[in-house]
Amino acid sequence: MPTDDNINVHNFSIHMGGKTLFKDSNLNLSHGRRYGLVGYNGTGKSTLLNHIVARDGQFRVPRHIDIHIVQQEAPANDVSALQTVINSDEMRTRLLAERDRLLAIDEPTMEETERLNKVYERLIFIEADSALPRGPC
Structure with missing residues (x-):
């Protein structure tokens, strides 16, 4: 059944x-559902994904759907593939950093407390706490 x-x-x-x-x-x-693209090099997998991410032309993906792409090449380091994908979620990373910054304030102002509550609301909305168990989609 089609949905938004x-x-x-x-x-x-x-x-x-x-x-x-x-x-x-x-x-x-x-x-x-979860999907994977499989095919030989040069068959259009990355090109298709780039069209979807760009949301151009016929690829009108609803704006409320977040799309994350991890490039084929990543710098060599000790970070796992799963953690690399999770780190690519810039909104989650930014919200967690802001939460940590606000929690580190010894005596937060009312404004800082309200901002912390908004950060928590957004983290709950994007299901940030389930990113590791859920893994990449």
Whole structure:
């Protein structure tokens, strides 16, 4: 059943460098499901994702849906792939940093206390506490 949380793009085509990557294709992503793209290099996986992220043309993804892309190449370090994906959630990272900053204040003002409450409300709304157990979508 279609909802505002589903992504449906009908009859789209994507061309790159004179090559047709997708022709008269349909994309239907249902809320709550997980998807993976599998294919050989150069078949259009990243190009498709970039169109979805850009929300251009037929790819009108509802604004309330957050989309995160992790580039194929990442600097070599000791951070796990899962943690790299979680760290890519800039809103969550920013809210957690602000929470920590506000909690470190010895005697917060009323304004700082109100801001901390708003930060907590937003963290609950984006389900920040379930990011690690949930993993990447």
